[in-house]
Amino acid sequence: MYVEKILVVDDEASTRRLMEQTLRKQGYEILTASNGDEGLKTVTDENPDIVLLDIQLPGMDGIEVLQKIREINKDIVVIMATAMDDLKVAVSAMRLGAYDYINKPFHIDNLILIVNKAMETSRLRREVATLKEERSRELGIEKIIGISSHIQGILSMVKKISASEASTVLIQGESGTGKELIAKALHYESSRRERPFMAINCSAVPENLLESELMGHEKGAFTDAKAMRKGLFEMADGGTVFLDEIGDMPLQMQTKLLRILEERTFRRVGGTKDITVDVRVISATNRDLAKGAGDGSFRKDLYYRLQVIPIYLKPLRERREDIIPLVRHFINYFNEKFRKNVKSISPAAEKLILEYSWPGNVRELKNVIERVMLLGDGDVFTAEHLPVEMTSKGQEGKEAFTFKLPPEGVSIEDVERDLLKQALDLTSYNQTKAAKKLNIGVDALRYRMKKFGFL
Ligand SMILES: Nc1ncnc2c1ncn2[C@@H]1O[C@H](COP(=O)(O)OP(=O)(O)OP(=O)(O)O)[C@@H](O)[C@H]1O
Ligand SMILES: [Mg+2]
Known part of the structure; x- marks a missing residue:
């Protein structure tokens, strides 16, 4: 068990002894030092949670020691101990980051009270530090799995962009390909990581609220604006x-967004003050x-402004090498989450997983793994609990396949092109495999690929 440590720095042996005895009874481990140098050495070696620091010390005084402790570790909670007439010094110590102070001679109960309160703060600081570290581990670049050259290229781009000053990035890709994951990695890999990552789903916020969500509003700007509120841009x-x-951003808002991006300033709804943010x-x-920019549903100038740095994420079916590494990754993830111990994948399950087209991309894959692991037992990942659309299509398809002609008819050319495209996507453009899927020869396939502009 972790025992919380307190360092007492005081030149008077009697004060050290009294503090030590009192606080040890509270369950803390107590370290002592009789001057600043000794104190700082102990801080470095032992990393105490709290330092009780006398202001008047021989040699280096308490204020100087405080500043050095803050340089070593800002999370250490420092309580200054001062004689009555030192009040001014105590206040300036607080300004320099001391947590609290205690007057000497002190009352034992008062010491206990102040130290216990300070320890509470120290615990919170420790917890925040741990959470921050966990968060950046969870959201950093190492959580992006993939061995395909596509993903490797994306990773090196994420590193470059994170280190740069680039102000706008546009990520495009089908649903579930990892756009949000990349956005978070860009943030948590950059020097902006200590500041907020503020997300908004433009399609989920009603049009009339979007502007005030993004730019905030002044009190009274509209009926429900009972108080001033900062918008996302200001908070971030x-x-x-x-x-x-x-x-899905409405055109009117697109115009306003363009202005923010160009000028880096905006006004809260109902406000008159220009606000500049970084x-x-x-x-x-x-x-x-x-x-969209072509047909007028999206502003062209905004499109160009947003995509200063464009990132395109390919669908999973076009980077099939990533499937098995992702499966392994999610198996490990759910092993931990569900306290399971799946060690391997059965060949039948692997085959079905590799053949499936994954229209919902990585999200769908993750959901399927979750489901199979919840339902399955044992240490092998089997095909038993895979969803029907993955298992039945192949076998049943052969006999049962009929194409139902819609009442309004259909263009046979379109159907042919569509089937061809599906076969190519499904096989990552492997012509031999695609031809086999369509039950035609490679030459016939190539002929059609030319005809429909795939070659
Ligand atoms: N390369 C990857 N490595 C690990 N996990 C991934 C990868 N790509 C996606 N994921 C996971 O798949 C899920 C879906 O990803 P994400 O939410 O980023 O997709 P999206 O492109 O934003 O989808 P949508 O367009 O539907 O919002 C998340 O749980 C994410 O962590
Ligand atoms: Mg998303």
């Missing part, structure tokens, strides 16, 4: 704003924004 100052589903704006969408 120094950090990152993540605009998810940007393709944020990186990462946007994501599963829509084809280039197409």
